[in-house]
Amino acid sequence: MRGGGSVAVIGGSIAGCAFAAAAVRAGAREVVVLERTLGRLQDRGLGLCVHDERAAELSATGALPAEIPAHRLVRRRWVVRDGADAGGRVIWEQPFPFHSYHWGLLWRGLRDGMPASVAYRQGEAVTAVVRSGDRAEVRLDSGAVERYDLAVGADGYRSVVRRTVCPASRPRYAGYVCWRGNLDARGAAALDPSAGGWDDAVTTVCFPGGSCVVYRIPGPDGPRVNWVLYAAPPRGALRLDDPASDPTSFPAGRLGPEMAVHLAALLAREFPPYWAAVLSLTKPQDTFVQPIYDLETPRTTSGRLLLGGDAATVVRPHNTSGAAKALQDASAFESAWRGAGSWEGLSQGYEEARGPAGRELVALARRLGRAQVERTPAWAEMDERDVESWWREQLGGAPGIGGQSMEPTGGNSFE
Incomplete structure (x- = not known):
């Protein structure tokens, strides 16, 4: 599409930085990022993983700078508590061709790689984005109104832009939460060197009613251990199923005594001693609770909104x-x-490429959540063949996890 144009990107985290850079590469005349947070986004210490094939594709498009620190992973071990082994018993090991990242370092790399022409404005809270003829009207908390040729909603699961594009679509609570944390990798290594040997592995600790993934990530001051534990919260401790309420995340260091006691009891009762000890090294300021939601939208575009x-x-x-x-x-x-x-052609092409892909990812993740948290099998009674068969059943024909390939399909072209 020729003629440039002005683009407002609502939200300045990973998605927002990526969209802003993509708009400049595509030829936008003006790109503005509006990020409501004034604090240091790079301080977010969460871990995440990207499939090696997805990373290669994204590097080729320019979306994922190669210099961002990453930690190589090659296998995933599924472990259950076993009194004979402090590290638990491995019931299955599968290939896991991923690299792990530190959220803050990934964001910093994307932010630093953003073209200088992008105006990145922090502390700009957007209250509404509406269609206004052939323009997108962005209304700010300050009372100011700005108009652009296109507005991109990259503002997360509480998206202001989605209220206009898909007003009936709201995140739905899945019925469980994840406790998340990270810690200095040296502390885990010092606990029991004989239980180590998982530098290149994701370990999934399996227990009735939940599971927990543990893996290494790069950190600003050296390697860290990232963990994500999925389970139902104590009955009555959280109010998350009220459709009139907004989704909520509980920040690091603010778990509350009931949630902290519940987590400690879960580790003592269900985890192999080594892994319970590893997670127990996490400082309160590095531990928080994230309710699990999902959401699919009937469309990803509406007029000049995306x-x-x-x-x-x-x-x-x-x-x-x-x-x-x-x-x-x-x-x-x-x-x-x-x-x-x-x-109009831009919106149509984007919807054809990403609408169905997003809905397929939601469906797969729901199946995986039911199998790994809501309706867990009798893990301790399963052998390698049982677990592999169970895993394939959850995939439901999908080739694996980590997202789909961006290979050309139909009339869409990913150059």
Whole structure:
């Protein structure tokens, strides 16, 4: 599409940075990022993984800079508690061709790689985005109104832009939460060197009613251990199933005594001693609770408005595809822009490429969540063949987790 144009990107985290850079590469005349947070986004210490094939594709499009620190993973071990082994008994090991990232370092790399022409404005809270003829009207908390040729909603699962594009679509609580944390990898290594040997592995600790993944990530000051534990919260401790309430995350260091006691009891009762000890090393300020939601939208565009990342679809983390999907959305946006002759053509091309893909990811992650948390099997009674068969059943024909390939399909072209 020729003629440039002005683009407002609502949200300045991973998806927002990727969309802003993609818009510049595609030929936008003006790109503005509006990020409501004034704090340091790079301080977010979460871990995430990107499939090696997705990373290669994203590097080729320019969406994932190669210099961002990453830790190589090659296998995934499924472990159950066994009194004979402090590290538990491995019931299955599968290939896991991923690299892990530190959220803050990934964001910093994307932010630093953003073209200088992008105006990145922090502390700009957007209260509404509406269609206004052939323009997108952005209303700010300050009372100011700005108009652009296109507004991209990259503002997460509470998206302001989605309220206009898909007003009936709201995140739905899955019935469980994840406790998340990270710690200095040296502390885990010092606990019991004989239980180590998992530098290149994701370990999934399996227990009735939940599971927990543990893996290494790069950190600002050296390697860290990242963990994500999925289970139902104590009855009555949280109010998350009220459709009138907004989704809520409980920040690090603010778990509350009931949630902290519940987590400690779960580790003592269900985890192999080594892994319970590893998670127990996590400092309160590095531990928080994230309710699990999912959401699919009937469309990702409406006139001069477009949705990307979690604003378009909220996928449960079991699929290990969140960051890759956000970057793929941005790459598809760039490709649709280059191949379109009008704003309408851009919207149509983007919807065809990313609408069905997002909905498929939501469906797969729901199946994985039910199998790994809501309706867990008798893990301790299963052998390698049982677990592999169970895993394939959950995939439901999907080739694996980590997101889909961006190979050309139909009339779509990912250049």
